[in-house]
Amino acid sequence: MSSDVLWREIQKHPELDVTQVSSLGGAKTWKLGVPLEKLPEITGSLKEMGARLLTLSAIDERELNRHFALCSAFALPLENTLVEIRVLLDGANPRYPSVTMDFPSAHWLEREVKDMFGIVPEGHPDLRRVAVHPDWPGDLFPLRKDFISGTKVPRVPGKMEFCPVEGEGLYQAPVGPVHAGIIEPGHFRFFTFGEDVINLQAQLFYTHRGIEKTAEGMHFLDAALVAERICGVCSASHAASYAQAIESLADVAVPGRARFIRSILLEMERLYNHVGDIGNVCAGIGFSYAISRGALLKEQLMRMNLRLTGHRYLRGTILPGGVTGELKDLPVIMKELERLQMDLKELTTIMLSSQSLLDRMHTTGILTRETAATLGAVGPAARASSIDCDLRRDLPYAAYNQLSFQIPLQTGGDVLCRLKQRIDECEQSFSILKQSFKHLAREEGPLCVEVPYLPPYQTAVGYSESARGANVHLVVSGPDNTLFRYMVRSASHCNWPVVPLCVPGNIIPDFPLINKSFELCYACLDR
Numbered sequence: 001m002s003s004d005v006l007w008r009e010i011q012k013h014p015e016l017d018v019t020q021v022s023s024l025g026g027a028k029t030w031k032l033g034v035p036l037e038k039l040p041e042i043t044g045s046l047k048e049m050g051a052r053l054l055t056l057s058a059i060d061e062r063e064l065n066r067h068f069a070l071c072s073a074f075a076l077p078l079e080n081t082l083v084e085i086r087v088l089l090d091g092a093n094p095r096y097p098s099v100t101m102d103f104p105s106a107h108w109l110e111r112e113v114k115d116m117f118g119i120v121p122e123g124h125p126d127l128r129r130v131a132v133h134p135d136w137p138g139d140l141f142p143l144r145k146d147f148i149s150g151t152k153v154p155r156v157p158g159k160m161e162f163c164p165v166e167g168e169g170l171y172q173a174p175v176g177p178v179h180a181g182i183i184e185p186g187h188f189r190f191f192t193f194g195e196d197v198i199n200l201q202a203q204l205f206y207t208h209r210g211i212e213k214t215a216e217g218m219h220f221l222d223a224a225l226v227a228e229r230i231c232g233v234c235s236a237s238h239a240a241s242y243a244q245a246i247e248s249l250a251d252v253a254v255p256g257r258a259r260f261i262r263s264i265l266l267e268m269e270r271l272y273n274h275v276g277d278i279g280n281v282c283a284g285i286g287f288s289y290a291i292s293r294g295a296l297l298k299e300q301l302m303r304m305n306l307r308l309t310g311h312r313y314l315r316g317t318i319l320p321g322g323v324t325g326e327l328k329d330l331p332v333i334m335k336e337l338e339r340l341q342m343d344l345k346e347l348t349t350i351m352l353s354s355q356s357l358l359d360r361m362h363t364t365g366i367l368t369r370e371t372a373a374t375l376g377a378v379g380p381a382a383r384a385s386s387i388d389c390d391l392r393r394d395l396p397y398a399a400y401n402q403l404s405f406q407i408p409l410q411t412g413g414d415v416l417c418r419l420k421q422r423i424d425e426c427e428q429s430f431s432i433l434k435q436s437f438k439h440l441a442r443e444e445g446p447l448c449v450e451v452p453y454l455p456p457y458q459t460a461v462g463y464s465e466s467a468r469g470a471n472v473h474l475v476v477s478g479p480d481n482t483l484f485r486y487m488v489r490s491a492s493h494c495n496w497p498v499v500p501l502c503v504p505g506n507i508i509p510d511f512p513l514i515n516k517s518f519e520l521c522y523a524c525l526d527r
Helices: 003-011 036-048 104-117 211-215 220-227 235-250 256-284 288-309 330-352 355-361 369-374 379-383 415-442 491-502 508-518
Strands: 017-022 028-033 052-061 067-076 081-090 095-097 120-122 171-175 187-193 196-203 459-466 469-477 483-489
Touching: 003 028, 036 081, 036 095, 052 081, 052 104, 052 459, 052 469, 052 483, 067 104, 067 469, 081 095, 081 459, 104 120, 104 491, 187 508, 196 491, 196 508, 211 220, 211 483, 220 235, 220 469, 220 483, 235 256, 235 459, 235 469, 256 288, 256 330, 256 415, 256 459, 256 508, 288 330, 330 355, 330 415, 355 415, 355 508, 369 491, 379 415, 379 469, 379 491, 415 508, 469 491, 483 491, 491 508
Parallel strands: 028 081, 095 120
Antiparallel strands: 017 028, 052 067, 067 081, 171 187, 187 196, 459 469, 469 483
16 A cells, blocks of 8 residues: 555545645554544445554644544554544534444444543443443543543442353452552453353553543643653653654654764663563562563663663653764773673573473463454554564654664564564664664754744644554644643553453463553553
């Protein structure tokens, strides 16, 4: 599929309001205003073209035009093309034809829109609550403009709704929301026959913080501080995605030196996450040497972050328009990375030589390619199931269009493949860092440009490929350089729905291992 095909498809619909703008890394962005009755036809065409849904959300515009707006963004893989769709909905009785049947990856997004805005996706196969819990009043919608942030909401009686699973000899095993260890809350309901798991369902969103609501009305520079605090271990990715959305709104080009620094920061974040996850997955099988060694290597990387930027989690480094400062101690950091690369190789060789590790991980928690593709899995989890997707290549940003790297893939989709995927991706990150350091030595110029003005009531999408996958931020500008709407769809939001589908056919003691092999963020979900 080429962009010419997209243009020919657009020309078939003269009723569309069409704008083409340039985007990050030279990508083409098509902004389409679509009449409500044409939405199924347009999404159906995008499906036939092989588009991937990046995000979908709503905006309460009733104070402006008496309507709600449904906004979505689609990527056309390998075509360097982004398609943004906007549909106006009735302000009094908002509803629209669900896109979940064309794009099953929209099923949580559409349920969340219903929970937060009261907008009904007609034809959706499952409209149980997802983002608000049963004790939340059914007539309160937190992301509508008439809901006041900070309101103390009286709770109502209610209980969790799980899809029924019936059969002789079946038992339910509830786990959570409070867990052993220092992790955030999530409830997992196992339906078992003996130790064999027949079905698993999850209830998340226990610590939803109202970040999107909080950001409304904030100056875009103040909101940047909020964006990078959505999740500790994804700080740089969130900051980059948000900054790119603001830069797109303002039509600002980031200086070349800043783009390479951003790439270095993002790869350092990927590395310390992957290295930590390589060790941490072994906690599911009690391989204490690998757990400790992985934690040590992660700590070394985070100390490198501290020396490079002054912050272990790389906060305060990326802002709209560029970066906040130069990287420090680069020659020393480059040598330390070379040594750490060898140490990681030694660790992973030991791990993959352990027969007990191979026995526990091989064929455990399989995410099939079909399921990954259907539900829109992203990141290492998708690539371990042979889904060839990576925004660094598909919609390049920062300096990735000037760097050479491969997208490793695995085929088995099990825990072992997800481990090997991270190992292979670490090698690519080391290579990207070495190239970036060389480019940085030659690239001179400013680190940041001013973002003077955001045209009000315009929409833009920013994105990055975090350690867990596609991280997408949708921003709508307001008056006086403020935000009118801010929506975040993290990689964890994409991948949490697929985790329960990898557990049936395994035994309960394998769940911690399967869960750790995805290593998803609760915080990225509970924004």
